[in-house]
Amino acid sequence: MRKDTRLTTAGRAPEDNHGIVNPPVYHASTVTFPSVAALRDSQRHSLDSIHYGRFGTPTTRAFEEAVAALEGGTRCISMPSGLAAIAGALTALVKTGDHLLITDSVYFPTRRFCAEVLSRFGVEITYYDPRIGAGIADWIRPETVAVFTESPGSLSFEVQDLPAIAEAAHAAGALVLLDNTWSAGYYLAPFTLGVDVSIQAATKFIVGHSDAMLGTITAADESLYRRLKAAVSLSGVCAGPDDCYLGLRGLRSLAPRLARHQATGLAVAEWLDGCPEVAAVLHPALPSFADHALWARDFTGACGLFGVVFEETVSGGARDAFLDALELFGLGYSWGGYESLAIPTNPAAVRSATAWPYRGPSVRLHLGLDDPEDLKADLQAGLAALRQAA
Numbered sequence: 001m002r003k004d005t006r007l008t009t010a011g012r013a014p015e016d017n018h019g020i021v022n023p024p025v026y027h028a029s030t031v032t033f034p035s036v037a038a039l040r041d042s043q044r045h046s047l048d049s050i051h052y053g054r055f056g057t058p059t060t061r062a063f064e065e066a067v068a069a070l071e072g073g074t075r076c077i078s079m080p081s082g083l084a085a086i087a088g089a090l091t092a093l094v095k096t097g098d099h100l101l102i103t104d105s106v107y108f109p110t111r112r113f114c115a116e117v118l119s120r121f122g123v124e125i126t127y128y129d130p131r132i133g134a135g136i137a138d139w140i141r142p143e144t145v146a147v148f149t150e151s152p153g154s155l156s157f158e159v160q161d162l163p164a165i166a167e168a169a170h171a172a173g174a175l176v177l178l179d180n181t182w183s184a185g186y187y188l189a190p191f192t193l194g195v196d197v198s199i200q201a202a203t204k205f206i207v208g209h210s211d212a213m214l215g216t217i218t219a220a221d222e223s224l225y226r227r228l229k230a231a232v233s234l235s236g237v238c239a240g241p242d243d244c245y246l247g248l249r250g251l252r253s254l255a256p257r258l259a260r261h262q263a264t265g266l267a268v269a270e271w272l273d274g275c276p277e278v279a280a281v282l283h284p285a286l287p288s289f290a291d292h293a294l295w296a297r298d299f300t301g302a303c304g305l306f307g308v309v310f311e312e313t314v315s316g317g318a319r320d321a322f323l324d325a326l327e328l329f330g331l332g333y334s335w336g337g338y339e340s341l342a343i344p345t346n347p348a349a350v351r352s353a354t355a356w357p358y359r360g361p362s363v364r365l366h367l368g369l370d371d372p373e374d375l376k377a378d379l380q381a382g383l384a385a386l387r388q389a390a
């Protein structure tokens with residue numbers, strides 16, 4: 001079955017539900033059993049059975065099945081947010097004395113979780129150049145248990161050479177984790193590139209409507225899934241059934257939404273690339289972007305999230321005037337919804353292993369499902385305000 005058909009069919013069983021197309025939302029804490037023997041049996045298979053709300057319901061399982069089918073993984077674990085998925089996966093896989101390698105382009109709250117939680121438990125963290133590729137081998141120590149990747153980085157957009165990183169990591173017995181949110185699991189097949197655990201903030205494109213927090217951890221194989229699921233279950237973390245339902249509903253329209261985000265994003269990125277106030281457009285699908293060849297090798301498309309760096313002559317105040325003048329772009333965190341968003345960014349401030357090569361102020365844009373010409377007109381008004389303030 002091809003990917004778009006997997007998206008419309010996975011996790012559905014109308015024949016079990018009066019023929020109704022979508023799975024119902026099961027709200028559950030308690031699950032009752034007809035006998036002591038049945039109750040005990042459910043405990044013996046506690047990672048798989050429906051026996052208590054925290055371990056999952058048919059709704060959460062349907063969502064997980066669909067995400068695993070989308071990403072090509074064995075099984076998926078739904079989590080209450082993308083950050084919970086990152087924290088849950090890392091916590092499941094490390095112990096005191098272990099060493100983690102994390103890309104310098106990582107989402108800042110991942111870095112903060114490592115610094116403020118994992119470090120407290122005696123896990124050592126080293127940040128590496130996202131463009132390191134096979135050179136990651138030089139950074140791996142005997143106690144390195146995992147290499148965390150995020151590709152492209154969601155602020156700076158470097159694309160990572162995942163197969164090269166995976167080869168080096170696996171040769172040393174380390175796992176590779178990927179924050180796969182930018183591709184939505186649709187434009188990158190993580191497990192064919194050697195990734196062991198693919199994590200998404202399903203809050204973004206999968207939910208797609210900016211109305212739910214949701215995360216996913218998808219594992220390459222069953223034993224890794226069981227290790228992750230056991231640890232997540234022990235910590236009591238679980239995604240809510242309504243949010244899983246929204247995630248599942250979002251998956252059904254993911255392909256055409258992403259196609260539109262991609263087309264608008266690329267058209268606007270190309271146009272911005274030619275504007276005199278713009279020093280660089282950080283969009284992996286632009287041939288002018290440094291990692292374009294790597295993106296073209298491993299990805300089948302691009303979402304509508306990218307960065308814009310203004311010329312050094314543009315002040316921070318002029319950048320803010322650009323943002324304040326926007327009317328269609330909301331100023332707000334997150335991305336992946338139908339609405340367009342913009343934020344000021346400062347990638348230099350959230351790196352520790354590599355230098356940020358640009359000196360001008362920057363923004364991040366998420367191109368939503370609005371008419372591309374209206375978005376362009378809005379950005380043109382923003383640029384006029386920027387020129388006036390400069």
Ligand SMILES: Cc1ncc(COP(=O)(O)O)c(C=O)c1O
Nearest residue numbers: 081082083107154181201203334
């Ligand atoms: C790349 C990336 N990963 C993870 C997250 C965290 O997701 P959530 O907001 O669902 O916790 C975000 C949120 O912005 C993100 O941009």
